[in-house]
Amino acid sequence: MALLSVKNLNISFGADAPDIVSDVSFEVERGEILALVGESGCGKSISCLSLTSLLPSPPARVRAGAIEFRTKEGVVDLTRISARKLRKIRGGGIAYIFQEPSVSLNPVFRVGSQIAEVLTLHRPDVTDIRGEVIELLRQVGIPAPESRIDAFPHEMSGGMQQRVMIAMALAGNPELLVADEPTTALDVTIQAQILELIDELRRVRNMAVILVTHNLGIVARLANRVAVMYAGNIVEYSSATELFAHPAHPYTRALLKAVPHLGGEEKRLSTIPGHVPSPEEFAPGCRFCDRCERRGSLTPEEKEHCRCRIPGPVRLSGAHTVYCHFPILDNPGEQE
Numbered sequence: 001m002a003l004l005s006v007k008n009l010n011i012s013f014g015a016d017a018p019d020i021v022s023d024v025s026f027e028v029e030r031g032e033i034l035a036l037v038g039e040s041g042c043g044k045s046i047s048c049l050s051l052t053s054l055l056p057s058p059p060a061r062v063r064a065g066a067i068e069f070r071t072k073e074g075v076v077d078l079t080r081i082s083a084r085k086l087r088k089i090r091g092g093g094i095a096y097i098f099q100e101p102s103v104s105l106n107p108v109f110r111v112g113s114q115i116a117e118v119l120t121l122h123r124p125d126v127t128d129i130r131g132e133v134i135e136l137l138r139q140v141g142i143p144a145p146e147s148r149i150d151a152f153p154h155e156m157s158g159g160m161q162q163r164v165m166i167a168m169a170l171a172g173n174p175e176l177l178v179a180d181e182p183t184t185a186l187d188v189t190i191q192a193q194i195l196e197l198i199d200e201l202r203r204v205r206n207m208a209v210i211l212v213t214h215n216l217g218i219v220a221r222l223a224n225r226v227a228v229m230y231a232g233n234i235v236e237y238s239s240a241t242e243l244f245a246h247p248a249h250p251y252t253r254a255l256l257k258a259v260p261h262l263g264g265e266e267k268r269l270s271t272i273p274g275h276v277p278s279p280e281e282f283a284p285g286c287r288f289c290d291r292c293e294r295r296g297s298l299t300p301e302e303k304e305h306c307r308c309r310i311p312g313p314v315r316l317s318g319a320h321t322v323y324c325h326f327p328i329l330d331n332p333g334e335q336e
Contacts, residue, residue, distance in 0.1 A: 002028060003208050005069075007065055009024040011061070019063060021232045030175065035227070036229060037213060037229070038229035042276060043232040050062060051069075054096075091118060107154060159193065177201075181214070226243045228243075235252070251288050252322075254272045255272075257270040258271060305325060309325070
């Protein structure tokens with residue numbers, strides 16, 4: 001069974017407000033990387049924050065669905081357990097790395113004390129806390145950890161701050177690491193180092209990772225599985241290999257076309273016209289219908305069908321699933 005299983009998750013911000021996230025389902029196995037990709041405003045971060053109730057409530061609430069997490073005591077639904085039990089899982093079972101380490105770290109406390117707080121909360125059996133913090137800093141590649149442990153965040157570069165955040169996340173020995181755009185504020189060279197570090201720690205610790213990113217190059221290199229999100233829905237879900245070889249949703253194909261390629265033709269990059277709609281603008285059917293490049297080839301009846309009817313799952317080869325009335329199939333016989 002999967003380490004984490006999200007089933008038909010629906011999240012709203014207010015009792016009468018439309019759902020921000022609708023019927024989102026995905027699984028993460030121990031030791032794998034699941035990438036959540038899509039434009040800003042598609043619901044990726046909200047879905048991840050809801051895993052351990054990090055969204056402010058009120059107004060946020062999980063209106064429907066289940067978030068099942070496998071613990072040593074068995075499988076628990078994180079939407080239905082007590083706040084006390086959830087605090088043990090938050091940081092201990094599921095840990096987070098956010099995109100702005102300078103904001104996430106407390107500027108008035110030394111980095112060592114911030115990491116030590118996680119150890120105190122989630123690993124009370126550790127007797128040599130300072131020694132364990134130094135070892136964690138060493139594991140994430142911080143030079144001279146014996147002196148860096150007493151540094152304040154402002155005394156470190158952005159890349160070093162992010163490594164401290166990773167050390168803090170690992171301090172509780174989590175089984176699942178949620179990395180929400182962990183390299184956004186860093187330059188390209190440091191981005192690669194941080195991503196390689198996360199991947200190496202995943203392999204060494206057999207830890208699951210949910211990677212939230214816009215960068216499809218990162219996804220192709222690191223991810224085992226991919227969930228493509230648009231306007232609060234998952235529109236395509238597949239292994240990374242299958243998704244890049246045979247993207248079936250028009251939105252996935254549009255994202256891939258927008259990726260620049262080294263050595264390619266010098267021409268204007270492809271873009272997706274329009275913008276991600278706000279929840280009040282969601283179409284009752286397919287939320288991508290107004291931006292879909294296939295609209296020009298559809299009949300008026302087919303266009304109305306897309307706009308008014310929610311697309312159900314279309315299962316392709318293996319575990320490849322696409323939510324589209326008219327998926328783009330390289331091999332028309334692959335649909336189950």
